[in-house]
Amino acid sequence: MPHARILIRPKAGILDPQGTAVEQALPQLGFQPAENVRIGRLVELDVADAGELDAICQKLLANPLIEDYEIQVDA
Amino acid sequence: MPHARILIRPKAGILDPQGTAVEQALPQLGFQPAENVRIGRLVELDVADAGELDAICQKLLANPLIEDYEIQVDA
Amino acid sequence: MVQFPGTCDEIDAVLAAERAVGVGNAELLWHRDRDLKGVDAVVVPGGFSYGDYLRAGSIAALSPAMGAVAEFARAGGPVLGICNGFQVLCEAGLLPGTMLMNLSRRFTFRDVTLRVEAADTAWTAATSAGQELVIPAKHQTGRWYAPDDLLDEVRGNDQVVFTYAADDRPNGSSANVAGVCNAQRNVVGLMPHPEHATDPLTGSVDGLLLFRSPAEAARV
Amino acid sequence: MSDAPLPTAREVAADATPVGTPPGVEQAIALGLTADEYALVTEKLGREPVQVELAMFSLMWSEHCSYKHSKPLLRTLPTEGPALVLGPGENAGAVDVGDGWLITFKVESHNHPSAVEPFQGAATGVGGILRDIFALGARPIAVLDALRFGDVDDVDEDGEPTAGAIRSRFLLDGAVRGIGHYGNSIGVPNIGGDVYFEGPYETNCLVNAMALGLVERERLTLSAATGVGNVVVLFGASTGADGIGGASVLASAELVGGDDGAESMRPTVQVGDPFEESKLVECCLELLDKGLLVSLQDLGAAGLTSSASEMASKGEVGLDLDVSLVPRRQEGLEPFEVMVSESQERMLCVVTPDKVDEVVAITDKWDVHGTAIGVVTDSRRFRVFDGDELVGDMPVPALVDDCPVYAIHPERPAGGPAALYPAPPARLAPDTTPQETLLALLASPNVASRRPLFEQYDCVVQSRTVKRPGEADAAVLMVPGPAGPNGPLPADRRPALDAPVPGVGVSIDGSGRRVAADPYTGTAWNVLECAANLACVGAEPLGLTNNLNFGNPEKPHIAWQLTEAVRGLGDACRVTGAPVVGGNVSLYNEGTTGPIYPTPVVGMVGKVPDVRAAAPLGFQRDGDAVALVGW
């Protein structure tokens, strides 16, 4: 079965409190400041038919109102 | 600033109830069954010093007790 | 009351409805059944349907029972989504918008004061516009969000049903929204839990007004 | 449902021995047994134990499972009272609250797992105590939590938080989120607790969770496996490598400090899944409501090993169990790993052969798929098979009852208890004004409001909560309230506002500092404080549960603290008329900087004749008289 990886991220302009928290925590932990920290989801799976992945993302894995997704299928 | 992407996944053998839930939902939605569904987190950020990323993952972003992580830095 | 695995406020919702309309008048509907048993109104209660895995409400929205609820709603039947139920109705496309994690990133429980913005829905007919209700809220993913164009549309159609009273913002939702309805005004969702505000022994009883509303709306 | 034949007792030749080479005494010592204990195991078996047997003995003979250092002390506690229905020995205790209703309750610790991974450690602690409750056939109706961490407001010379303070905040935050996550998700209200910060807990935090359940007397279910030929069915989550060795490494050895300690414990972290557990609750209650089970037991610390052997021991039977039938979530698990895995959210039940299909069908309905993995025998031996191969064969009494019990050697510390715990440095200058002192006190984490903490918990789900956290000195629940364990009660059994509404008051307390100063009086005080909290809501004590969080009992001064504390506990129980219905012992709580304060946590349940009359906290009206009552 082909192995696929789906990267799901909050759409630009959506407030991401987890990302903000990471941004604030880094200097406190003694790291250099980071920018544009965004926290999303990673879904990895083996599928029988990689052609279904887009529909699976639309219907289940991502919410298009708030999230973008990117599908990567291993050769 | 270099842009980095961190893929965080549950360690092998660690229970991943989200992955199981998705695996069960797919056939119910009329998709072909999938296997080895694992759900993790995706962190994207711009950092001043990509050399710090490993320490940042260890200390803040990932929970090394139960998660593995992979760091990808854009050229 | 639709029951998914992981739903946990369904018994509370049954009790609340029975306090409003009489014991024996509430049924539990199992998520795998499409049969709504001829009920007059449907409540999608709170909890953590399917563990809230992936996104709150996302998997429940696709269950057989929700298919039947969608048909019921399209036919004009009154449907109320509470908390996780609100999330489910949004995910199912029966209500506008979607839910994001609270700005505090934490689960927060507390009594909040709600302002009724629209008293002409199936679930607010027993209230009056501007009325304030004290109802507990408890959630981690309750920041209702709509992109600007959708928010304008929702506001333009008077679909905002409840807002959090001025200083009481538990989650940071768009325009302080606590609850919305569909364009037909028969489907309502809100984050706070009216079923936990129906017994004087346990706190406020303001939530009873919502459970009395469908009957009242039917009379008018 | 599978068509596989039901497991039956195996034919094993009288002189058959399990396959495999005995790992030997050094392995046994690495697993926490002493050389003498290993010799005793060898004597009981008549040969050296093979791998599965050694793993099982090391768990069953650990302090956590055998109470080998505390048993004699615990026997001195009063365990009888007019309301007591079930005392220590079962998964939880039970008291009668009237009208045929019982409240089951127990407190347990998850200290070491929480120190390693606070979120999962605390979450699985709640999961574990809830399973103890529904294993008895009771609907879990409330959780309380008692937490102890190091100072969260410690600062260095520059006024910056110290590393210890940062770590303590991280632990506090994770533990509270974990407790909330589990209880909120499963729909059991968290109705109270306490939290306390002080140096001795810095490298060894305490996370104790208490749960209450509601059950009708005739539904109370015990764990003894009975009925030769009856089938053992495992249901719930599949079995993985998480938590292997947890009970012996995490609960019985001193916690290794620093990063290395955490590192070496990697595989022992268990991950909780409240969703799975919520299905398990409903499934168990449905199975019992339909009268389908002979007995029921949860899998907690030491997994299948302890749950199955304790069921066999209580029923005075034997068991044949086939590990190859246990559903796994990962490949390559050895038989011993399956036997000791602490994967969460699993239950074991005994079923008559004719009911197995129906039981499996109900577990399928709830998606917690049951599998028959073994059978009750008359051999009084616990035999483990991997398919056709015998991989372990032990007398049940040897596993469960024959662990040696050790006398402890109490010795009052020279110079008195004060010498053990130097007073912390004064934080306020001697010339601080009373006003400044008051403000400093109010700002101290030990006095400040607990709202930010308990706001993370759902305290109203299930519609019984009459007094929430912060509203009264003890939490108050209607019992049974409008719903029973299986849903809404008929109209005439629901509370009516114009008649007394019966209920319970619940309180949990345990000042370690007081016990450190004087273990006997301090522990008695903890009990009296619970009773006083109950009195404030009009509740009369019915029983109590306790968790003895202490350091290493092999040290004479800790043995002394433990002995004195248990004596104080017993005396205070007799005075308040509240028998001990059960509890838990957590020893070896020692961080890098020494032992914790001796911390007996006490949880008490009392009967409230009419919850409508339960008094709230705080002055109510202008002009009311204020009176001081008592001492």
Ligand SMILES: Nc1ncnc2c1ncn2[C@@H]1O[C@H](COP(=O)(O)OP(=O)(O)O)[C@@H](O)[C@H]1O
């Ligand atoms: N860890 C906790 N979990 C839940 N509730 C808590 C916790 N700690 C404190 N509380 C609640 O906060 C309130 C105040 O706690 P505390 O200051 O310890 O009061 P008291 O001294 O009256 O026991 C009580 O209602 C208590 O139950």
